[in-house]
Amino acid sequence: MSLDGLAIGFAAHWPKAIHEGGGTLALFIEEHATRRSAALAGIKHGALCAGCCWLLMALLFVAGVMNMYWVAAITVLVILEKISPQSWKLLRVAVVLLIGWGAWVVVSGAG
Numbered sequence: 157m158s159l160d161g162l163a164i165g166f167a168a169h170w171p172k173a174i175h176e177g178g179g180t181l182a183l184f185i186e187e188h189a190t191r192r193s194a195a196l197a198g199i200k201h202g203a204l205c206a207g208c209c210w211l212l213m214a215l216l217f218v219a220g221v222m223n224m225y226w227v228a229a230i231t232v233l234v235i236l237e238k239i240s241p242q243s244w245k246l247l248r249v250a251v252v253l254l255i256g257w258g259a260w261v262v263v264s265g266a267g
Contacts, residue, residue, distance in 0.1 A: 162185070162186070162187060162189065163184075163185070163186045163189035163193075163194050163197075164183070164184065164185050164186075165183075165184045165197070165201075166181060166182060166183045166184065167181070167182045167184075167201065168180070168181045168182075170238060173237070173238055173239060173240060173241065173243050174238050174239055175239065175241065184197075212230065215230070216230065233246075233250060
């Protein structure tokens with residue numbers, strides 16, 4: 157059995173914490189993929205991701221052009237949000253801290 161030309165990918169979306177359920181998973185299998193069809197699929201799915209997460213991408217850009225420490229910190233925050241039974245408390249604390257920090261940077265000129 158030859159796997160030449162086989163392209164497999166998946167996309168997952170959980171609107172709430174994972175333990176609350178309600179998530180969806182889509183599996184994509186293309187038997188006769190070419191480099192062009194794979195690139196077009198990547199562009200299409202990348203545009204969907206950018207449309208969904210543009211604010212997070214903008215934050216990562218502003219935080220230092222994808223600085224790995226910021227990427228890691230935001231990744232941890234998103235993971236905690238998805239697995240925590242009381243993620244709304246975590247998000248409120250994070251929002252208050254980030255707004256406070258942003259206000260301090262603006263007022264103090266520390267940026």
